[in-house]
Amino acid sequence: xxxxxxxxxxxxxxxxxxxxxxxxxxxxxxxxxxxxxxxxxxxxxxxxxxxxxxxxxxxxxxxxxxxxxxxxxxxxxxxxxxxxxxxxxxxxxxxxxxxxxxxxxxxxxxxxxxxxxxxxxxxxxxxxxxxxxxxxxxxxxxxxxxxxxxxxxxxxxxxxxxxxxxxxxxxxxxxxxxxxxxxxxxxxxxxxxxxxxxxxxxxxxxxxxxxxxxxxxxxxxxxxxxxxxxxxxxxxxxxxxxxxxxxxxxxxxxxxxxxxxxxxxxxxxxxxxxxxxxxxxxxxxxxxxxxxxxxxxxxxxxxxxxxxxxxxxxxxxxxxxxxxxxxxxxxxxxxxxxxxxxxxxxxxxxxxxxxxxxxxxxxxxxxxxxxxxxxxxxxxxxxxxxxxxxxxxxxxxxxxxxxxxxxxxxxxxxxxxxxxxxxxxxxxxxxxxxxxxxxxxxxxxxxxxxxxxxxxxxxxxxxxxxxxxxxxxxxxxxxxxxxxxxxxxxxxxxxxxxxxxxxxxxxxxxxxxxxxxxxxxxxxxxxxxxxxxxxxxxxxxxxxxxxxxxxxxxxxxxxxxxxxxxxxxxxxxxxxxxxxxxxxxxxx
Ligand code: ADP
Ligand code: ASP
Ligand code: MG
Numbered sequence: 001x002x003x004x005x006x007x008x009x010x011x012x013x014x015x016x017x018x019x020x021x022x023x024x025x026x027x028x029x030x031x032x033x034x035x036x037x038x039x040x041x042x043x044x045x046x047x048x049x050x051x052x053x054x055x056x057x058x059x060x061x062x063x064x065x066x067x068x069x070x071x072x073x074x075x076x077x078x079x080x081x082x083x084x085x086x087x088x089x090x091x092x093x094x095x096x097x098x099x100x101x102x103x104x105x106x107x108x109x110x111x112x113x114x115x116x117x118x119x120x121x122x123x124x125x126x127x128x129x130x131x132x133x134x135x136x137x138x139x140x141x142x143x144x145x146x147x148x149x150x151x152x153x154x155x156x157x158x159x160x161x162x163x164x165x166x167x168x169x170x171x172x173x174x175x176x177x178x179x180x181x182x183x184x185x186x187x188x189x190x191x192x193x194x195x196x197x198x199x200x201x202x203x204x205x206x207x208x209x210x211x212x213x214x215x216x217x218x219x220x221x222x223x224x225x226x227x228x229x230x231x232x233x234x235x236x237x238x239x240x241x242x243x244x245x246x247x248x249x250x251x252x253x254x255x256x257x258x259x260x261x262x263x264x265x266x267x268x269x270x271x272x273x274x275x276x277x278x279x280x281x282x283x284x285x286x287x288x289x290x291x292x293x294x295x296x297x298x299x300x301x302x303x304x305x306x307x308x309x310x311x312x313x314x315x316x317x318x319x320x321x322x323x324x325x326x327x328x329x330x331x332x333x334x335x336x337x338x339x340x341x342x343x344x345x346x347x348x349x350x351x352x353x354x355x356x357x358x359x360x361x362x363x364x365x366x367x368x369x370x371x372x373x374x375x376x377x378x379x380x381x382x383x384x385x386x387x388x389x390x391x392x393x394x395x396x397x398x399x400x401x402x403x404x405x406x407x408x409x410x411x412x413x414x415x416x417x418x419x420x421x422x423x424x425x426x427x428x429x430x431x432x433x434x435x436x437x438x439x440x441x442x443x444x445x446x447x448x449x450x451x452x453x454x455x456x457x458x459x460x461x462x463x464x465x466x467x468x469x470x471x472x473x474x475x476x477x478x479x480x481x482x483x484x485x486x487x488x489x490x491x492x493x494x495x496x497x498x499x500x501x502x503x504x505x506x507x508x509x510x511x512x513x514x515x516x517x518x519x520x521x522x523x524x525x526x527x528x529x530x531x532x533x534x535x536x537x538x539x540x541x542x543x544x545x546x547x548x549x550x551x552x553x554x555x556x557x558x559x560x561x562x563x564x565x566x567x568x569x570x571x572x573x574x575x576x577x578x579x580x581x582x583x584x585x586x587x588x
Contacts, residue, residue, distance in 0.1 A: 002171040003125070004029070007039040007135060007161035011178040012235035013077045014044035022176075022235065023084035026130060030090055035125050037168065038092075039135040039161040040081055042073025047136075047154070063108035067137075067151045071097070074134035074157070082132045092130040095121070097137035097149075102160060104138035104150045105259070110361075111138060111150035112218075113159065114256040116167035135160040158219035163257055165228050172229040174241075175215065180234045181242030182207075182214055184433045184583035190575055192584040196432065201230075201246040201357075202388060203432050203526050206560050209360060209387045210524040211437035217387065218258065221357045225250050225260060262358030262365050263410040266417045268403055269351040272302070273325040274381050274393055276317040276476035277332055280341035284550045287316060288541035293331045295535030299324045302351070303384045303391065304537055304561070306554035307444070307473040307487040313341075315476035316554070317382055319393055322347050344476065349381060350399040353391035354410060360387045363463035370456035372409040378402055379452045383472050386557030428529035430536045431581040435524050436574045440470060441492045442517030442553065442564060445502065447483035448509050457505055458486060465501035467494045470522070471555035471562065483511060487553060489522065489564060520552060521570035524562040525577055537561045543580030549573050 006026070013019050030036055041047075050069050054061045078094035085092035101117030124131050135157025139147045152159050158175055165173035182204065183193040199207075201224035208217040214232060223230040227249035233241025253260065280286055287306060294301055299320055306316040320328050325347050332343055352373075359365045369390055373380060378401065382393040394402055407417055448454050455474065462469060467490055475485035490498055499514060506512050523544075530536050537554075540561050544551060549572065553564035565573045578584065 001033055001035055003035040003037070003168055005037045005039065005161050005165040005168065005170045005173045007157055007173070007175050008041070008235060009157065009177045010041040010044050010046070012176055013040050013081065019077070019080050019084050023081060023088055026085060027088045027090045030130060036130045037121065037125070037164055038081065038130060038132045039157055039164065040074065040077045040132065041135050041157040043077050046073040046076070064148065067108045067149050070151050071134070071137040071149050074136055078132045078134045085130055085132070090130055091128060092132055093124055094132045096134045097160065098139035098147060100131070100133050100164070102138035102163065104140050104152070106140035106148065106150065108150055110153035111140060112256065112258040113138060113152070113163045114259060116163055116257065118167050121168070133160065133164065155213060155216040156218070158216040159222065162219045162222045162228060162230060166222055166226045166252060166257065170228070172231055173223070175230070175232045176235040177214065177232065178235065179214060180237065180239055181232045182433070184587065185435065185574060185578050186212060189436060189571055190578050193578070194583060194585070194587045196242050196587050197240070198243045198245055199432060200528055201244050202559060203528055204244055205357065205360070205387050206526045207433050207435050210522065210526070210560070210562065211435040212433065217360060220244065221360060222258065224248060224357050226252065260358060261356070262362055263354045263356040263412070264416055265355040266403070266407055266410070266412050267353045267355065267421060268399055268419045270396055270399060270420055271322040272319050272349040272351050272393060273322050273328070273345060273347045274317060274319050274349050275328055275332060275343070275345040276315065277336065278315040278342045278344070278476040279313045280316065280336070281339055282312045282314045282550065284548050285545035286314065286339065287551055287554065288538060288545040290316065290332070290335050291535070291538030291541055293335060294328060295538045297327055297331050298534065299328050299331070300534050301537060303382060304554050304556045305382065305384065305473045306551065307475060307485070317476050319349070319351065319382065346381065348396045349393050350396040351391055351393050352399070352402050352406065353389050354406065355389040357388055359390060361468060363459070363466065363468040366390045366469070367456065367459040367463035368409060369406060370459050372405050373402055374453035374456040376401055376405040377452055380455055380474070383455060383474065384555065384557050385469065385472060386560060389557055391557070423531050429527050430529045430533040431525045431527040431583065433526055434574055434577050434583065435526070436570050437522045437524070438567070438570055439492055440489045440520055440522050440564070441495050442487065442489050442520050443498065444485055444487040444515045444517065445506070446485045446513045446515060447479050447511045448486055450478065450482050450484045455486065458502065461501045461505055462498060465497050467498055467501065471553065473553060473555060481511065489520070489553065517552070519567035520564045521567050522562050522564050523570065523573040523577060524560050525581065526560040528559055530560070531558050539580060540577055543576045544573055547572055547576045549576070
């Protein structure tokens, strides 16, 4: 007999009729001889409504009480669904997170799952019952030893489902929702978005964290780590939906289910060059022109970062291989001759990256990397972050020293370290999907000291306050006294906390100044084929230039390119990129 974990989202259980429909679906699956664990969300917009109630009473309610309140939403749906199943003659029992043994850390509001104690659930399954579990919630053993209700963070029912599937060694975890699966973009924003039949966990992790809310990123992280089959499909049809694929198959170990080793890879890529253009005009089409010329010249660009600075001019920095430096310099000089600006390039550079699915949502990891390098006296020429990877470019003379320091800091062994790995050349699409994240704010710290430790100090202060930086960009240009600017984006909700967290640093850097940028949104393209395709970034910039959209900030990692644009340009930017890469054509 096969065991499946099936999760039904809020819309799918949004009314009595829908609960009854879901119950029929479950009954059919049970009739086919499957063992079933069902995870449900709160009905419709219940969680939002409960939050709004709390806000009427307090603008800053205690997190413990918020968890107590929000967890009730899922309890309503499990009881109703269980009743509906029993009405159909299917033996079913509802259980809270605590009853099924979902044990979490004690942090309220965004607790991570430590383990799932499966005994009780297995007993019920052995009795032939369908177990209906409340998603989004768990239980912690607080310091005093008393159990407390915790929640996993908004959208967390997906994570409950995949955690149960992992712990129970289920055949698959199926996420039933109000769309046919994972599409090339959010169909609410891009009406001609197409269904993908499969997507790699790496790509999905990026998309989910860059605004594709169809899956909770932490659910993808678990699927990726433990190699559990994860499927997203429609609650209303029998179509197969989208299957997520993962290479890894880590056994469930002694470390916490969601708190395993966050960093499991260290990579050094030598013979890199960094080319920085500063003081170039801040207008649509400049990045597109530059990177088109480079790609026409056959140059494969790796990381790109760009931020706007005083006087409305831009700095763009990118990396390429040492072998391509001279040609790239020549092409950049042509552009500067036409548009103005300054060029500063540096060969003999090395890119050092740490990777691991657990980097996500743990800002302390990037901070530890930067801190380790700064203690070793190593200056960071460039930083690029993604959900699963943090890269920095350093002087190649310091490569060996950096490797030693970082492998010690993260306790990595030789198997986890790779030097100059060959890129994977299998045919993956350069862009699989696009996403829009409207939840971003942009800050710049002007005139910070240009010495080892500055970025580390900034990241550490934010990390200590629990804030993750989405992108961080150091300026190419220097102020008269040598200082540089650092720009970063973070979640809007963290804005206030960030200014407080940075204040002590600003006091230490007397010439520095914190500036909040205008309202922004971030549009991203993700594709596993990006590292081996020349010109993907230039095509994305061209797509935006063609519709007259100016790019305020660029940040790339290996498999994604993100552009920060003005808030009001978000939807048109998303649509422009989607159609430029012809994602409206049926996918395979
Ligand atoms: P549920 O309540 O079932 O968990 P969610 O609202 O959390 O549903 O997620 C489904 C929604 O995700 C869809 O209605 C869709 O608008 C949105 N979405 C965003 N990006 C994508 C994407 N790339 N593919 C599919 N849906 C997406
Ligand atoms: N009900 C919770 C929310 O709305 C959890 C979920 O639906 O996944 O965020
Ligand atoms: Mg959801």
